[in-house]
């Protein structure tokens with residue numbers, strides 16, 4: 001563990017800050033820090049993830065609102081009645097960004113009675129790597145299953161998820177049960193794909209993207225410990241991914257395996273892969289080999305997503321307000337926060353980060369904020385593995401998930417499904433799934449008393 005990680009002196013300060021000021025976090029210099037720095041707003045209703053940062057000018061607010069409109073627009077098949085918003089597909093997953101990121105929030109797996117994916121997707125690839133060291137797309141099915149198509153273009157396949165219960169018992173005798181997904185791809189429309197590596201992923205929440213993007217590269221890399229030199233069992237390393245915008249390999253920050261370098265790269269890829277929208281970054285439609293109906297389908301004006309619109313969409317996500325911590329039972333949360341540091345959660349879920357002074361947009365520059373992530377990849381063990389490498393991330397490595405806003409998911413999205421595929425039905429289940437590098441922390445969690453576990457969960461719910 002490196003000297004800046006917060007299990008040392010910071011742990012005490014986190015406790016100290018929690019005692020009096022539960023609505024904020026704390027920095028290593030003892031200064032209290034709101035969850036999203038200057039982008040923080042006190043929000044705890046259904047719209048908590050959808051609000052603009054407090055410090056936008058009227059013109060910026062107009063840009064934000066336009067970005068918001070693009071994020072929520074239901075794109076139409078070309079030619080549509082509004083030229084700026086047509087060009088959907090031919091193959092796609094959802095007709096809008098908000099279809100998956102509902103109210104800028106988190107997606108979930110299908111629940112009982114639903115037979116389609118509403119706010120998640122399944123990445124696929126074949127063994128090997130592409131020319132940039134990324135997942136090697138299947139020649140026909142590409143790197144993601146499009147489970148919808150415009151009229152005349154058959155969806156690639158249908159995804160069905162079956163669940164297996166995995167029972168366990170705490171050392172104090174309290175029983176629990178986890179559920180593991182079995183993902184089935186059925187009704188392939190373009191022939192048997194042969195061997196496919198598959199990775200089901202739910203849509204993450206949007207607030208705070210601009211801040212995570214503005215953490216200096218050097219700060220992320222300084223926390224790497226690939227050979228576990230400090231012997232704490234935790235060996236984080238940054239993903240290194242191809243950024244199609246800069247044409248360079250850069251540290252990955254976004255996505256469950258940190259497989260995208262910037263908000264722009266991720267958003268253009270989402271527009272292309274999830275909705276079939278071309279842009280200056282991905283100028284072609286996403287039809288695979290042998291998908292003739294896709295290739296023959298009507299096109300919108302190229303690019304479907306205009307340059308200025310893509311930029312406003314990105315600005316919108318960069319300056320979404322981050323909800324402030326809620327105070328709740330301050331004493332209990334402070335106790336939970338202390339336990340969080342003591343049992344080793346904060347070794348990966350690093351509470352405090354800072355952005356560079358010259359970051360753009362300027363709203364995110366020079367901020368201290370509390371995302372609870374190191375943005376590094378960690379081996380999380382066989383239980384969570386998808387077996388599908390993603391650039392430098394192995395089949396069992398995942399990016400430390402930021403924990404801010406977690407407690408608001410039930411309010412904003414009406415569910416409490418966590419982890420990359422939404423398998424955890426509660427925060428407690430999410431912790432119990434931690435294995436690999438996080439197995440020791442998971443075991444220390446199990447050894448806590450029922451009351452201590454409740455305090456830790458209460459702290460997470462306050463984020």
Ligand code: HEC
Pocket residue numbers: 071093094095096097098099100101119120121201202203204205209253254255256257259263266267270271274275313317
């Ligand atoms: C079919 C569902 C779906 C749609 C539609 C969708 N997304 Fe996503 N989004 C996801 C998933 C799943 C991830 C995680 C991807 C991964 O781990 O590889 C994600 C990740 C992201 C991230 C990174 C979040 C993070 O915490 O790292 C951003 C930013 C994003 N999407 C923006 C967009 C934008 C902009 C659009 C519309 C152009 C969009 N998404 C449409 C499912 C979707």
Ligand code: HEC
Pocket residue numbers: 234256340343344345346347348349378380384398399400401402403406417418419420421427430431434437438441442445460
């Ligand atoms: C070795 C690094 C590491 C340690 C230690 C660790 N975590 Fe995590 N945590 C992760 C990673 C990586 C993920 C994402 C895993 C996934 O989605 O499959 C995650 C996910 C989570 C989630 C779900 C977040 C979401 O968005 O769905 C919660 C809650 C969580 N961790 C809490 C904890 C707590 C509490 C502890 C201490 C008991 C802890 N973690 C220790 C790396 C770690």
